Amino acid sequence: GQQVMQIPQYQHVQEGEDFTTYCNSSTTLSNIQWYKQRPGGHPVFLIQLVKSGEVKKQKRLTFQFGEAKKNSSLHITATQTTDVGTYFCAGPEGGTSYGKLTFGQGTILTVHP
Amino acid sequence: GAGVSQSPSNKVTEKGKDVELRCDPISGHTALYWYRQSLGQGLEFLIYFQGNSAPDKSGLPSDRFSAERTGGSVSTLTIQRTQQEDSAVYLCASSRVGTSLNEQFFGPGTRLTVL
Numbered sequence: 001g002q003q004v005m006q007i008p009q010y011q012h013v014q015e016g017e018d019f020t021t022y023c024n025s026s027t028t029l030s031n032i033q034w035y036k037q038r039p040g041g042h043p044v045f046l047i048q049l050v051k052s053g054e055v056k057k058q059k060r061l062t063f064q065f066g067e068a069k070k071n072s073s074l075h076i077t078a079t080q081t082t083d084v085g086t087y088f089c090a091g092p093e094g095g096t097s098y099g100k101l102t103f104g105q106g107t108i109l110t111v112h113p
Numbered sequence: 114g115a116g117v118s119q120s121p122s123n124k125v126t127e128k129g130k131d132v133e134l135r136c137d138p139i140s141g142h143t144a145l146y147w148y149r150q151s152l153g154q155g156l157e158f159l160i161y162f163q164g165n166s167a168p169d170k171s172g173l174p175s176d177r178f179s180a181e182r183t184g185g186s187v188s189t190l191t192i193q194r195t196q197q198e199d200s201a202v203y204l205c206a207s208s209r210v211g212t213s214l215n216e217q218f219f220g221p222g223t224r225l226t227v228l
């Protein structure tokens with residue numbers, strides 16, 4: 001079945017440093033979604049990328065979808081303590097555009113003030 | 114409007130007992146999903162309901178797990194003869210279908226502890 005891998009598993013940064021997490025799928029995705037889960041909370045949707053090579057920005061966050069639509073990245077510029085949490089990428093299975101998602105294992109981000 | 118709600122928020126049970134977990138999706142969302150998250154781990158897909166279609170049960174780990182969705186709205190996940198390895202947070206999510214945005218809205222989860 002479809003597998004979605006994320007690296008790194010953990011990332012510790014000093015406040016103000018940049019952070020990047022990478023996501024790779026074993027199959028081509030129709031879209032990829034990113035979620036953030038704060039400690040003790042539930043996943044919250046951040047963004048969806050659909051087009052090959054797409055780049056989207058949300059303030060300090062930059063999301064990219066690879067040309068082959070099998071990989072993606074999330075980059076945070078100048079991290080803040082509010083960025084702490086686990087970042088998951090997820091893609092729908094079987095080439096569909098909706099339905100059940102296969103989640104990566106997540107990258108746990110710790111930001112030291 | 115109201116988000117996805119789940120109950121109970123916490124459930125402690127003894128090994129061998131049955132448990133029922135409830136999910137109330139966002140009104141108008143035709144798709145409903147159950148996931149399981151073990152401590153410090155990612156989300157493991159369990160089951161997916163979409164409208165009146167037969168549910169996708171491909172993620173259920175054993176026949177002790179079952180789920181139903183009544184009236185296209187509320188869903189109940191039942192675990193029979195619970196085992197210690199069933200301890201996890203059970204997350205429910207719902208989404209619209211038929212739009213280009215496939216965002217899933219998650220509930221707060223039910224933390225299940227099997228003693």
